[in-house]
Amino acid sequence: MINRELIDVFSEIAREKNVDRSELGSIIEQLFLHLVERDRGDSSNCSVIVNLDKGELEIYAERDIVDDLMDPVMEITLEEALKLAPEENFQIGDSFVEVIDPTIFGRRLVTAAKQFFSQRLQDVEKRYVYEDYSQRIGEIVIGTVRQMQRDNIYINIDQAELLMPRREQIVTERHRRGDTLRAVVKSVEVTPRGPEIIISRTDNHFLYKLFEMEVPEIEDGIIEIQAIARQPGDRSKIIVRSNDRRIDPVGACVGMRGSRIQAIVRELNNEKIDIVNFSEQPEVLISRALSPATPLDLYIDEDDKYCIALFNDDELEFAIGRGGVNINLASRITDYRIDAFGKKEYDRNQKQQATPLAEIPDFTSAKAKLLDAAGIVTVSDLLNADEEEILAIDGMGEKTLEDAFNLVAAYIEEDNNEEEVEEEVNVEQLLDDLNEQETVVEESAGKEEPAEESETETAEDNMPETAADETPVKDEELTLEEKSK
Numbered sequence: 001m002i003n004r005e006l007i008d009v010f011s012e013i014a015r016e017k018n019v020d021r022s023e024l025g026s027i028i029e030q031l032f033l034h035l036v037e038r039d040r041g042d043s044s045n046c047s048v049i050v051n052l053d054k055g056e057l058e059i060y061a062e063r064d065i066v067d068d069l070m071d072p073v074m075e076i077t078l079e080e081a082l083k084l085a086p087e088e089n090f091q092i093g094d095s096f097v098e099v100i101d102p103t104i105f106g107r108r109l110v111t112a113a114k115q116f117f118s119q120r121l122q123d124v125e126k127r128y129v130y131e132d133y134s135q136r137i138g139e140i141v142i143g144t145v146r147q148m149q150r151d152n153i154y155i156n157i158d159q160a161e162l163l164m165p166r167r168e169q170i171v172t173e174r175h176r177r178g179d180t181l182r183a184v185v186k187s188v189e190v191t192p193r194g195p196e197i198i199i200s201r202t203d204n205h206f207l208y209k210l211f212e213m214e215v216p217e218i219e220d221g222i223i224e225i226q227a228i229a230r231q232p233g234d235r236s237k238i239i240v241r242s243n244d245r246r247i248d249p250v251g252a253c254v255g256m257r258g259s260r261i262q263a264i265v266r267e268l269n270n271e272k273i274d275i276v277n278f279s280e281q282p283e284v285l286i287s288r289a290l291s292p293a294t295p296l297d298l299y300i301d302e303d304d305k306y307c308i309a310l311f312n313d314d315e316l317e318f319a320i321g322r323g324g325v326n327i328n329l330a331s332r333i334t335d336y337r338i339d340a341f342g343k344k345e346y347d348r349n350q351k352q353q354a355t356p357l358a359e360i361p362d363f364t365s366a367k368a369k370l371l372d373a374a375g376i377v378t379v380s381d382l383l384n385a386d387e388e389e390i391l392a393i394d395g396m397g398e399k400t401l402e403d404a405f406n407l408v409a410a411y412i413e414e415d416n417n418e419e420e421v422e423e424e425v426n427v428e429q430l431l432d433d434l435n436e437q438e439t440v441v442e443e444s445a446g447k448e449e450p451a452e453e454s455e456t457e458t459a460e461d462n463m464p465e466t467a468a469d470e471t472p473v474k475d476e477e478l479t480l481e482e483k484s485k
Contacts (some may be wrong), residue, residue: 010117025050027120028082031328032059032102034116042075046100061099067092069204075472086209118143129160130195134188140209141199145179155181160197168200172233173269182267184209201268202232211238211268214260215253224248226278229332233271235321238288250275277331282307285339293319296343306337313342353380357404360411367404379408 011021029048034432036059037043042366049058063076079097080422082088090096131350143155143162151166153175164183175181183199184206190196200206207228217223226239240249254261254274265273279285286307293315299308309327311319319340320327331338341349356378374393376382382390384403390401408466 005180008055014232018131019121019128021052025052027124028057029116030120031117032057036061036100042073045074057102059102060172061098061100063096063098065092065094065096094470099370100355115208125159126194129197130188130190133160133185133195133197137185137188138205138209140184140213141183142182142389144182145177145181147177149301153181155199157182159449161178162197162199163200164199168198168202170233170269170271172310173201186326195322202230202301204228204230207236207238207264207268207273210264211253214263215254216241217247217249222247223252227333227335229329230271231325231329233274234271235274235325235329236268237276237333239276239278239285239289239333248277250277274329282334284337286330286334286336289334290319290326290338293326295340300336304337305335307339308346309338309340310343310346311340313344316342353378355411357382357408360407363404365408367400371398371404 005038006441010024010404027058032042032048033046035194036046045063046059049060050056063074065078066075067078069077071271075097076096078090078092078209079092081090084098098395121430141162142263143157146154146156146161150296151162151169153169153425155162155164162183162185164181167415168183168186179278181201183201183248184203185197186200186203186375188195189197189198207230208225212218218225220243222242224241224243226241227352228236228238238251238253242249242252252260261273261275265271274289276285276288276291279288282300282302284310286298286300288311288374295309295311299310301307310318320325321329327338327340354370357363357371357376358365370393371390372380375391376385387401390396391398
């Protein structure tokens with residue numbers, strides 16, 4: 001009866017801790033072996049049998065029967081064995097199986113047993129958590145923020161504690177205790193304190209899973225996500241491809257009136273998302289990836305995965321983006337190294353690159369001839385040539401080559417400065433012209449009213465004098481006649 005009560009108590013604790021019954025039986029066996037070892041000093045000759053269904057618990061200790069007792073834990077005398085089991089016919093060398101009553105352990109040992117049992121339960125819980133989340137890597141989980149410590153956020157989900165370090169948090173977000181948080185399981189590591197489950201909101205896979213949740217065509221495999229590049233909290237670019245010609249991948253991801261994409265944007269704290277339709281042609285793909293800017297022209301080297309994109313000077317800022325975000329994301333998502341230039345800047349660079357070395361100020365004819373003999377004629381030839389090959393030219397030393405590079409660099413810098421000065425002068429001239437036009441307009445506007453008054457006065461002055469004098473004369477004549485009468 002006592003054994004059954006013990007089993008029931010252990011079973012109740014295991015249910016509270018969500019421990020499997022098979023694990024509970026193993027823990028109880030370890031527990032009583034631990035008690036025996038604490039009581040006797042050795043439990044290697046003991047065994048524990050636990051039957052949870054019947055509520056039975058039995059502890060056995062196997063001891064050798066000897067004539068001269070040397071180890072009271074592992075041995076027993078023949079006389080004592082016959083006293084404990086008089087019905088048996090023991091002899092020296094036989095094994096005696098002793099039944100140990102679990103109730104013999106005192107309060108001190110019971111307290112130690114509670115600690116041992118609690119520790120084993122925690123170990124089992126940690127193992128369960130590790131096995132569970134190690135199979136959920138890449139899945140989205142939803143938990144409650146428990147605490148924030150040293151820029152780290154700890155989230156509770158059932159019995160598990162998940163960690164989101166600062167590097168995995170979106171910088172524009174602020175969370176408080178009790179907030180509900182959604183993230184993707186990034187990794188699960190074993191540490192001395194238990195499993196460390198790292199979750200992330202900045203990982204590219206988090207954006208992928210959000211699209212998979214909101215766009216059924218992605219989950220069904222009709223639309224594939226080819227690549228993702230993110231600047232978490234600022235902008236993301238995603239390349240999509242449809243396996244069904246009847247379905248527009250961009251339209252499917254955006255949804256009716258933007259319902260699908262807006263749900264993802266709200267989850268990411270208004271992070272801008274550019275959806276790019278896949279193309280086999282690099283120029284088309286790169287042009288789409290550079291959205292919202294539209295390049296004027298693209299020069300692509302497919303072997304080196306390099307691209308030069310030309311833009312109108314007023315659109316270059318949009319192409320590069322704040323802090324270079326737009327062009328960097330486009331480069332990462334297309335796997336091309338992209339350099340963006342304004343049209344004027346590119347033309348100026350081309351002109352500089354095509355400049356013959358002999359025309360550069362202070363570039364001696366001797367240096368130009370040495371390089372010309374090796375096929376290096378222009379600035380571009382020199383900058384793109386291999387340094388070791390140049391040094392292999394007879395008469396070309398490291399000092400001479402360094403001077404040549406310095407002269408080219410000085411020429412390019414001076415040419416750029418002259419261009420900037422010219423642009424500033426043009427801007428100033430434009431401002432002066434505008435100011436002059438405004439002054440002329442103001443003066444003209446100020447003279448309009450007096451001109452109208454003079455015209456009126458002139459019209460009155462030019463009235464015929466006769467017309468002006470006729471009426472008074474007639475009135476005077478009539479008056480005299482009336483008087484004479």
